[in-house]
Amino acid sequence: MTDTPDARSAAPGLLLRDAALPGREGRYDVLVEDGTVRAVLPAGESSPAAAEVRDLGGRFLLPGLWDNHVHFSQWTTQRQRLDLGGTTSAAEVLQLVREALAAPEAGGSGPSAPTPLVGYGFRDGLWPDEPGVAELDAVSGDHPVVLISGDLHCGWLNTAASQLMQAQPDDSGLVREDAWFPAMERLQNGTALSTADYRAAAEAAARRGVVGVVEFENTDNITAWPQRVDEGVDQLRVEVSVWPDKLQDALARGVKSGDPLDERGLVTMGPLKVIVDGSLNTRTAWCWDPYPGMDPSHRHACGVEAVPIAELESLMRTARDGGLTAAIHAIGDRANTAVLDTFESLGMTGAVEHAQLLRESDIPRFAQLGLTASVQPEHAMDDRDVADRFWEGRTDRAFALKTLEESGAVLRLGSDAPVAPLDPWVSLAAAVTRSRDGREPWHPEQRISSRSALAASTRGRVEVSAGDVADLAVVDADPLDPALLTDGGAQLRTMPVAATLVGGRFTFEAL
Incomplete structure (x- = not known):
């Protein structure tokens, strides 16, 4: 996509003073006007008129980061689901389900159907035991339980949930691939997410220096995301995809990849997605x-x-x-x-x-x-x-x-969030170190090198230059500094972010 400044960018003349730039000596003053980087000047050598001034105190200014593969609604929802990410066996998962259903907020069957208990994050590839419907029924009874794998490609459902979601497990006890995706989509569409939920998730991304995401949620993204922006979920640029079942509708609307979909230019049309x-x-x-x-x-x-x-x-x-x-x-x-x-x-x-x-x-x-x-x-x-x-x-x-x-x-x-965290520093560290924990x-x-990983996270731009769209991140350390890799990349994974700007507008600031 071609980035364009946000029509509601900060007032002309934002001066980011005393900035360091990755891999370069010296300090710089960076002038932003109308959502664009107008000048990058040696610090103190000139004093452009500016309506706003932010002193970066030697922090590093770099192009804002993108997550090039997310499922944003599922990432937002995942924050509310039973976390199965640390489990190493079916028995551990069953114990977590048993405890969750025993909690007062789980609710009973009552006169109306209970709200399904939804868990996320199990990975059964190396389990010593196997998931099974009977075992899940034994701890859940008639309360619907839907457990989603960490890779999103299968679900472990009890009998009540299988009937509710019209999805039958195969011989493995799991619902997989083509039989699973429609059920997961129905589950996601039936999950009530508020504007506040989406805004909180977008703000969390902005706190990690994220300026944009590529959205691969299987829903009507062409309609949903402009509406969210209008409702105040405007911390990110979003490139939206269309899945095969909605392709003809997208073509009927006449939208092409790269076309803006909202008045502010934050949402643009992206690609066809096929699995x-x-x-x-x-x-x-x-x-x-x-x-x-x-x-x-x-x-x-x-x-x-x-x-x-x-x-x-x-x-x-x-x-x-x-x-x-x-x-x-x-x-x-x-x-x-x-x-x-x-x-x-x-x-x-x-x-x-x-x-x-x-x-x-x-x-x-x-x-x-x-x-x-x-x-x-x-x-x-x-x-x-x-x-x-x-x-x-x-x-x-x-x-x-x-x-x-x-x-x-x-x-x-990218992250494929919720499969991995929507945090580009996690992806960067994994690419550079191939290590964790x-x-x-x-x-x-x-x-790959830190420079290559940074470029792959910023759509090719490692340095801030005059003429760039002012999608920027301010961080406490030079991401190209080899010293950040001496602890296996833990410092890179947890890079402190002090500010994020989209089109020259602060979407997060802790300066």
């Missing part, structure tokens, strides 16, 4: 090789082709001809091959979302085809153990950020 395969933890990522322990003759031994490639090609062609780019979810190496083939056959631009496992021969094709690799580095930290088990012998080409970069691919970092780096040869 081609599943996920690693759910063992549904579509791969060339079967998953360990799976019967090679089983139709899902290598994962799931969620959308037939012929259908994908038809959807992408329709989007292309209507002026939309595409962002295609592909995690397994076979899915990535098929998606790259489809982009090539259509001569189309866009992004491959996730690109987690790649054949070596496919890696150069991103640059050759002019495609963006939209990646989520924190997923590598979440999935390193399950990848070592289910992608054994192939992890040298999993989350292959350095190899992609060296091949000439454009990288964009004091563990040894996982495939350290795939680390």
